[in-house]
Amino acid sequence: MTLFVWDAKYKLNIAEIDRQHQKLFALFNDLYNAMQDGQGHAVIDKVLTGVVDYTAYHFEAEEKLLRQHGYVDEALHRAEHAKLAEQAKALVAKHRAGEAKVTLATLKFLCDWLNNHILGSDKKFAPFLIARGVRGRNEAGG
Secondary structure, three states: OOOOOOOHHHOOOOHHHHHHHHHHHHHHHHHHHHHHOOOOHHHHHHHHHHHHHHHHHHHHHHHHHHHHOOOOOHHHHHHHHHHHHHHHHHHHHHHHOOOOOOOHHHHHHHHHHHHHHHHHHHHHHHHHHHHOOOOOOOOOOO
């Protein structure tokens, strides 16, 4: 089942970032499916760790592009990433320690954050990067 559906409204028309965003959607859906299927702690931990690791990879790639092209709000964008990364790492640590379960509310928070971040902050930088020739072939999703 799909909780978080990729839609054209999320496209930035920057191939690398759009592919990474689609992968994040898929990973969030994998986590949701593992939870819905009643998978054990170890499976949830593995999928959650995959979400956190790929999110860190994506944030680093995005921040590198913003730095390379001199995006004026790069530090603010990086701070948004850092805040979510810290929250996600804390969730993983609490989950591993048995202090917190990954709930639907937690997943909804992560999905809402990603949705708002793409449609807000990411949509702001996309025209800036495109104007500087960052685009690439957008093979994933159009």
